[in-house]
Amino acid sequence: MATTDVDYFGQDRRERLMREKVQDRWMDAYAPVRHLDPVLVFTALSLAVIGIAMIYSATYHRLQLEGLPAGALATRQMISLAVATVAMVMTAVVDYRYFRAYSPVIYLGSLVLLLLVLTPLGVDANGAQRWISFGGFNLQPSELAKVAVIVALAALLHERKGEPGVMTILFALVLVSIPMVLIFLEPDLGTMIVFVWLTFVLLLVGGVQARYMLGLGLAGLGAVIAAFKLDLLADYQIARLTAFLDPGNEALARTTQYNANQSLIAIGSGQITGKGFLAGSQTNLSYVPENHTDFIFTVVGEEFGFLGALVVLGLFAILLWRGLRIAALAKDLFGTLLAAGAVGLFTLQIFVNVGMTIGIMPVTGIPLPFVSFGGTSLIISFTLIGLMLNVHMRRF
């Protein structure tokens, strides 16, 4: 009996140790998952779902008039969301430090795609060539380039251990300039502004000294003035950029200002609580052009009013807060820079896009992340969420 007992206990302990060993191995394998940020994922998905509802509201009437199914575009966005979720998971699974290793490849790959846009493979729309077509799926390489630039700059600044010198800064500027020139040729002024901002955020967080930041700021200002002086910008671009500063201009009011005016009317007329889902006349009757893509925020403003706008901006605030938290908690500078870059990118897009719909920013073709219709934008946004999750999960 005793032997049996001993045997029993000994066997038990061995078995238990073995079991725990196996469990530990499993636990190790799952460790990053346990540090997932559910709030971030939930917020991003909420915004995407709200976006699909807004896209439906903005397009159902127009599609019906054309004899198409009312939910055609909303359905397409749902498919994009599924693809985007997969992209998020895939980005989150691979240890982000691999991205650091492969950053030159990622960077050069995005440059190749940007070059392809300018070849006959590129798709022309409204006088600008911004897409390449892959058997029915349109890819916008400038969106990918944003991620690539974040990764490349983060990797570069990580190497310098947070104390970048002049050479590093210059190298960083060269890295940013090459894709910017290619995008300038498309042309896509809005995305160029994004690149300038990304450079600023990454250099700031990457530890560039205040006096260099100041110098860069002055140089940037000089570049903008030079761009206007040297006629590098097309007239319509200047008109767009300056229209919002001059709402009384009659000639502009009929063209550039029209979108902005109708957008203001849509949002303003939503008042506090909005006109209700599918009940916005400005939205339904297509008074706001592009209201399922760049002007999607007008649907929120008109149909759900000030309170609805606060909810959407609140969700964005949560998302940015989680992103900043991830940047702060990251194990290394590369992780911090990745998260800060993503947060910076979202911030600028939100501000420029919403600001454009409410008349405090010029009209540029920058979509509202997660909400605007458009597969590339949605996938890239979720890829950035995946990147942040990646950094967060592997913070120990």
Add this chain to the structure above:
Amino acid sequence: MSNEQSSTLRLTLLTLIMAGLLVALISRLWFLQVLAGERFAQLAESNRVRFVVLEAPRGRILADDGQELVKNRPAQTISAHPRELLNGLGEPRNEEAEAVLGRLSMLLGLDHDEIIRRLLSRRYSPFRPVPIAEDVGPEVIFAVTEHQELFRGVVAETLPVRTYPFGTAAAHAVGYLGEISEEELELEAFAGYRPGDLIGWAGLEKTYESELHGTEGLRKLEVNASGTVLQELGRRDPIRGNDVQTTLDVELQEAVERILQDGIEASRLIKRRDGRFLPSVAGSAVVLDPRDGGVKAIVSWPTFDPAEFVGGVSHDYWGFLNDGENQYPLINRAIQSTYPPGSVFKTVSGSAAMIAGHVTPSTRISCPPAWSLGGITFRNWNTRHEGALDLTDALMRSCDTYFYQLAYDQWLREQNQIANDGSTEEVLQTTAFGFGFGRTLGIDLPSERPGVIPGREWRLQYWERTKETTCRKAEEAEPGTYAERLYNELCQDGFRWRGGDAVNSSIGQGDVLVTPLQVAVSYAAIANGGTLIAPHLGDRIIAPDGELVRVIEPEVLGELPVTPEQLRALQVGLEKVVMNGRGTARGAFAGFPTDQIPVAGKTGTAELKPKVPYAWFAAYAPANDPQYVVVVSVEQGGGGSQTAAPIARRILEVAFGLEETPFREGPRTD
């Protein structure tokens, strides 16, 4: 500072920047949606809702038996959507629009800029096509409908426009339409009218504008950004304007027009004593029902075609109408021209003499060929002495000298009265006023003129108005000439109402001016037993569904200021003019069955030197039961019995269903 701290600090800085941006967005949203939300809500509503005016068809103008003088007809019209062809600045939107405008210009024979001008008319709401050319030929309609790809934005449609089943008949009476002016838009009477609306510019169209106009309808539409109409939110149907039934006898009207023209043209073949033909440049005729003042026919010659005004009068036609060579056909001479009445005025001066007590109907007064006053000789039209005449014979023979004497007697009495007690009553003026002269009679046609019955007060005012001119002319005139003497006298003494003035006035000369309508109304009063009735064309207003809205009652202006006995003398005198062997119009009515249809009338030949005299004839028949008053006047038509009476005779022939006799030259009497 460690890396760790530096990184945190930098992230905090980034956080602050982001928070700042978010606050900027929210405060702007607060302003837009909460503070200014109300205004934007209104803007959104005005974006969404559009109003389209549905124009009301105009009411019709009918003859006394209900026949349509003016109605609406569908017109093949080429219209275009301004928004598809023009941009906000009124220029062609793009090259295609420019090409379409070019093709339209070729097809319609209209200037490119004229098409744009019409497209920009504010009369039409932007959600309906704007008419460019009305009444186009079928080949134009085919071109546009068969080749829509060449005429994008252009449509062929059918619109109601004014049409005149009787052509130019009663053109002056019915009038025509034109676009409302900016000044008129501000008037109370045109409240609710919009720029570009058509309103009556003349004739009954103008007088009865408020009845004929109708009430426009309104469609409330929901439209989207591209202007596509999505649904009708509400609708108020237009209400057609009321019909105006007139007293006009359209067959008689047509006949009078024809007869007046024929008579005028026939008179132009008459040679005057100096060997030249009569000019007979223009004329008018009025036919009244003396019992109720209803106008049976009203004619002014030369006339015009109101159909030329449909869709806007052409530049050429407007030029034609306003050229003095053509005698200004738009003038309705029956009410808008004033002439010296000549002898048709003797009913008034005869009455004045009886009222003043200078004569009774049977008093006989000598009728010499000439009569002098202060060294000036006033002649009768006849060079033979006619003996002593009573009033009826004086009218029959139209003896001027009979009336000279009476007018002078009265003038003397008035001069004495003024000297004695300051009384300023002037019998001729008050009598003429009682007969409807020197004032408007309130006919329902626009721009009726009052004419002039001169007197002492009038003379003084006239002198004050013209003194400066006459005195200057007196100074400028060659010394010792007649002109110098004349102007000097006018300058210094022109305010005086002289005996000669009274004498001239008594035979409808001097400064007396009347309209043919006033003559007709005064003769109607003589015919109907003394009641002065306001002439009118409107008889009743009828709703589009046929229901009677109201009857336009004849308005009695007053009674003639004569006793029945005196009135009877006038009637007898007028009957003698036509039916007595010695009457001045006897010759013109030779062969007329006066035994069945007795006619009373008066000739008139009004001097307006240096022009050829104006011919007058005023008549009523049957004299024992008057149904028609006819007044004819012909500018520079020579003698009344020569030109006017034959026209009046033929009008009476048609009015009474007699066989119409051809024009022959009448006798040369007064």
